[in-house]
Amino acid sequence: MPGGVRVLPTVPTKKNCSVFPFGQLGMAATRATQKKCLAVVCICAAIVLTAQPACAEPFADQPLDSLSQAVVDSLAEPQRTTAPQLLDAVIRATEVDALATALDYFKLLFNLLDKAGDGRLRLLADLGDTTNSATLYQLNRELGALDPRVSPLLDAMREAAQVRRRDPKRLAQAGAALGGGDRSLRLNAANQLSRAGVDAIPVLVDLLQTVDGVKEPARSIAVGLLQNLGNSARQPLLAWLGSDDLAHWSGVIAALDACEAQDIAIFLVAPSLVAGTPPLAQQQATALLKRRAADQSPAAAIDSLRQRLDQLLLPTGRLSADQLLQSGSSFAAADGADRTLVEPTVDRFLWDGKTKSIQRRALPLAAARALEALHLARDLSALQADDSATVRLVLLAQLEATLTLTPNPLTALEQLKPAQLRDVLTGPVGFDVETVADVLDMAVARGMVQAAAAAARALGQTAATGTDQTAPLPPVVRKALVRALDQPDSGLQFEAARALVLAAGDASYPGTSRVVLTLLSAATATGIDRAVVAHSDPAIAQLLATGVSRFGYQTVRVSTGRDAIFAARQSSDTVLVLLSARITTPTAYETVQLLRRQPAGDIPPVMLVVDPLDDDQNGAFLTRKIMKFSERPAVEIVDRLDSFFQPTRNPQTGAVLAKARFPDALLRVAGPQAVVPAMRQTCLMARLERARKSLWLLNELSRRGWDLSAATPIATLALTQEELFAPAIALLSMLGSGTAQQAIVAELDRSDLSLDRKTIALTAFRTSVQHFGVLLESGPLLATYTRYNRATNRESREVIGAILDVLETPRTQLTPSTADAPHSRPIR
Structure with a gap:
């Protein structure tokens, strides 16, 4: 192939999966055949012939001994023209270390497949079927580094043979x-x-x-x-x-x-x-x-x-x-940058009720475990096991399987309808809240956080179902939900707090303050990924903040360990802490300990940053840090070299030699949900949705007379987010403080506020005045009248006039004006 010059005209996608690197797949192929060949086609599409020769430099065999040379000479006659003959020549030449000769025959094989057209897939399958897998791996090891086309072609042979064997x-x-x-x-x-x-x-x-x-x-x-x-x-x-x-x-x-x-x-x-x-x-x-x-x-x-x-x-x-x-499974091969970051999967067979057949699926380890547990649970149900311990285990197994055996386990709970959740947790005697509370405790004790959150949600839903809507949860169930508030998982904490608000009744009980704290923490989310950067040197802190912001984080810079702790607790959007190894007040180790004692929300992962020269003469500083933090989960020791946040490039050509190391470190310390874009976005939206629901729940508690004065700054901040505006303004209207009323008035004064939001805010202000009277201080009141009198455009005058109408309503109700009385304010 002169010059090795052929370029792929098209990159295969899901919509165009029939494109082959050597041309078009046979037009006569049926749609079913194309689906079966999808894996092969996608792998073969990776065989890209670049505009450069296969080898950067001419490659020649080392001098061969007489026996090896005899093997090479025997390959010339008779002439090899078929794909099996050429592959056999590649194998035999490789076995005697005649790698240059093997590459020559490989190029001939590649050209032959290039011209095979519709028969290419059959040739690949034939080659994969007739060649030992160990031999293919040996060829890849010996020749893969010498020609970039070798590995994709060998993978295509294996895949084509496997697809055909499974037909x-x-x-x-x-x-x-x-x-x-x-x-x-x-x-x-x-x-x-x-x-x-x-x-x-x-x-x-x-x-x-x-x-x-x-x-x-x-x-x-x-x-x-x-x-x-x-x-x-x-x-x-x-x-x-x-x-x-x-x-x-x-x-x-x-x-x-x-x-x-x-x-x-x-x-x-x-x-x-x-x-x-x-x-x-x-x-x-x-x-x-x-x-x-x-x-x-x-x-x-x-x-x-x-x-x-x-x-x-x-x-x-x-x-x-x-x-x-x-047990007979194998790890599923990753086929993309993102899939290499998710947890390992194993091949498992599932029963497909639609096709009435068993289908091979790549399942995460948790789903594979849930599959076997579900089988045992079904057998126990069939045997009518009715003792309480067995029933709880069966319900827990059913619940975990429902959450994990789904396309997207991260959103499984949100996709589950209330009736479905109730059915999963219904035992031989029906849906029993105390049994579900036991399942909640069991899930927490076994580290099954998502299942525990689902059980807590089911308990909260009892407030709106059937005869349970007027009966508060029994004390034993309330205690289980309060215990769940202590678990370091924001999703579980929120579901437990929500269940207590909706179904625990109005009477006070031990743990009510924890409910408010949990909801206040969840309400601080604003739809961003936030990172706290703690370093005593402002210049280095700025450098670290700039680096982490390249990956989509909004940063907060602090200089002490104490400030890092408070900054991390300030918002539930804090998903990462970069902490200097030499931070003081308190030390790095004490700071990490206190970060792990978050009063509410998730425990943020910590990257402990060491400086390039952060070691003493004996090299003991870094060693001590590694030994001290080695048993601490969610802590990773990193450096702050340029290569950590930025890719390493060739100074002459600018080509990327190595990717930035930050994503790999983030994967180790925070898991794939912090690195894979789709999973990261799912987690972000989940936090935002919890904030929206928390604001409504706090509004409900305020209507019941709970003291929620601490919610004023949180609700005021939430006004900046479109998704949170309505619940935040409603909460401010029920807080009964001058600060809350002033926040509503300030929102009405915004010139960029849409008409719909102004209507919502005005209604909230009217509600606040009706419930609590006018709580504004004289200064803001006089300023409102002054703005009305100085307003030059009609729209501003109408908005401020509506505010004044609300403020003057209590007075006019006490001293009603006569029909012919003049207007209380100028109308021109």
């Missing part, structure tokens, strides 16, 4: 061929199903469903294939067994028996005991339990399932990534 139609044809009379066809079919791995399970289960003698040879081969799969078949089969596809349960149980999977007896108890199980499946489950020497009594089954579920839902019992991998 349901091909697998079904192979399953049918197993029962044929042609021995060679049976062997080819068995080999094809073996290479498909767990994706062949649906075909094998269908074979095991049959009972006729004609297909006995095929069933024997299916049993052998399942034995080869071993424990990797466990999870797909259990997912199928946990579905409502009762017709296939007998085949699934037979497959579990054939693969000899470990730890499956506990999942067979319910099918063997529950009425309604198909007779054949029930017999198979019972027989398999006997062979596994498992206790089949209902009481023993319930006890075993409960213990297993209890262990699974404990923090120490959650599956780690290594355990999930050992």
